[in-house]
Amino acid sequence: MAATDTAALKVDKSAKIFVAGHRGLVGSAVVRRLRSAGYTNIILRSHSELDLTIQSAVKTFFSIEKPQYVILAAAKVGGIHANATYPADFITINLQIQTNVIDSAYRYGVKKLVFLGSSCIYPKHALQPISESALLTGPLEPTNEWYAIAKIAGIKMCQAYRIQYKWDAISAMPTNLYGPNDNFHPENAHVLPALMRRFHEAKVSGAKEVVVWGSGSPLREFLHVDDLADAVVFLLENYSGLGHVNVGSGKEVSIKELAELVKEVVGFEGALVWDGSKPDGTPRKLMDNSTLAKLGWEPKISLRDGVVGTYEWYVKYTKQQ
Numbered sequence: 001m002a003a004t005d006t007a008a009l010k011v012d013k014s015a016k017i018f019v020a021g022h023r024g025l026v027g028s029a030v031v032r033r034l035r036s037a038g039y040t041n042i043i044l045r046s047h048s049e050l051d052l053t054i055q056s057a058v059k060t061f062f063s064i065e066k067p068q069y070v071i072l073a074a075a076k077v078g079g080i081h082a083n084a085t086y087p088a089d090f091i092t093i094n095l096q097i098q099t100n101v102i103d104s105a106y107r108y109g110v111k112k113l114v115f116l117g118s119s120c121i122y123p124k125h126a127l128q129p130i131s132e133s134a135l136l137t138g139p140l141e142p143t144n145e146w147y148a149i150a151k152i153a154g155i156k157m158c159q160a161y162r163i164q165y166k167w168d169a170i171s172a173m174p175t176n177l178y179g180p181n182d183n184f185h186p187e188n189a190h191v192l193p194a195l196m197r198r199f200h201e202a203k204v205s206g207a208k209e210v211v212v213w214g215s216g217s218p219l220r221e222f223l224h225v226d227d228l229a230d231a232v233v234f235l236l237e238n239y240s241g242l243g244h245v246n247v248g249s250g251k252e253v254s255i256k257e258l259a260e261l262v263k264e265v266v267g268f269e270g271a272l273v274w275d276g277s278k279p280d281g282t283p284r285k286l287m288d289n290s291t292l293a294k295l296g297w298e299p300k301i302s303l304r305d306g307v308v309g310t311y312e313w314y315v316k317y318t319k320q321q
């Protein structure tokens with residue numbers, strides 16, 4: 001289909017849609033949202049069924065399955081520690097996955113692709129709230145520059161294919177996400193699931209204190225993954241532009257406030273101990289979400305409600321307790 005800067009693409013509910021990364025936080029939420037919106041022909045492959053870093057396997061998959069739409073939610077993802085510890089994995093795996101999927105999607109006749117980046121693409125000291133135009137205006141946060149460079153390449157690849165081939169590839173930039181199916185790994189997860197697990201285990205074991213990383217002063221914007229999935233489907237159906245689009249809640253909290261909230265929801269009654277040897281990362285990362293608001297989308301789930309629901313999910317479904 002020709003790429004236009006205007007909205008409203010009619011997506012047939014029986015069209016074949018490939019959601020890459022459907023077992024992850026974002027991919028699983030996108031599948032839930034597509035199903036609740038009435039989409040009936042969603043195709044899925046787990047990592048073990050299709051390794052998206054292998055170009056020949058990706059080409060074969062697209063040549064046989066010929067999906068009409070692609071949501072690219074497969075990536076190497078992690079929190080501040082994982083990003084800083086495995087820079088080679090974060091840059092290489094992400095470049096491989098997105099290059100293979102975007103190129104094969106174009107070559108095998110996909111009508112439209114939605115690429116997912118991250119708010120870490122923006123300069124460490126970007127003007128707040130961060131508008132889409134802040135991209136490539138300053139140095140990146142060193143702990144995640146490898147991942148950010150890969151994500152920036154993904155945005156640029158979508159734009160390049162749009163310009164050269166008139167192909168409809170768009171990019172969404174989510175803020176920090178959380179929700180069901182998150183990664184709760186003690187070191188490699190993002191802050192919210194990491195703290196949820198740590199407080200839960202401390203409550204269960206009767207520990208008197210829990211260690212939280214950094215100074216507690218960094219500010220972050222959190223969005224529930226069901227809101228993000230709603231925005232992704234909204235963009236699939238309503239946006240076909242060259243520019244990437246921020247997706248956030250518009251509300252920020254300090255890590256100290258977040259830790260207090262998660263502690264309260266989990267019901268841990270001990271003390272917080274701050275480990276100043278761990279990095280704070282970006283001091284502040286609040287996005288300007290006005291582009292998406294002007295298109296007619298807004299988030300619905302408050303941080304407190306989202307944390308309560310995620311903790312209920314964690315207690316019910318994780319085997320790590």
Ligand SMILES: NC(=O)C1=CN([C@@H]2O[C@H](COP(=O)(O)OP(=O)(O)OC[C@H]3O[C@@H](n4cnc5c(N)ncnc54)[C@H](OP(=O)(O)O)[C@@H]3O)[C@@H](O)[C@H]2O)C=CC1
Pocket residue numbers: 020021022023024025026027046047048050051052053072073074075076077097116117118119173174175176177178181182183190
């Ligand atoms: N979580 C967050 O806070 C944020 C996420 N995003 C973006 O959203 C997208 C999804 O992230 P999220 O859901 O959190 O990540 P997850 O780690 O929860 O999920 C990623 C998924 O990708 C799959 N995957 C990874 N490598 C491969 C591969 N080589 N071949 C096939 N599948 C693979 C994983 O499978 P397996 O586990 O089996 O490897 C997993 O199902 C990413 O692009 C990320 O950058 C953006 C901003 C914030």
Ligand SMILES: C[C@H]1O[C@H](OP(=O)(O)OP(=O)(O)OC[C@H]2O[C@@H](n3cnc4c(=O)[nH]c(N)nc43)[C@H](O)[C@@H]2O)[C@@H](O)[C@@H](O)C1=O
Pocket residue numbers: 078079080081083118119120144147148175176177187188189190191192194195212213214218220255278279280281282
């Ligand atoms: C989504 C985003 O996620 C990452 O960037 P980040 O926003 O810095 O994410 P984070 O969730 O890991 O940390 C947020 C803050 O929280 C503090 N913190 C306290 N205690 C724990 C803790 O126990 N674990 C973690 N991970 N952080 C902790 C931590 O020190 C930091 O100050 C990048 O991967 C980036 O690439 C990216 O896209």
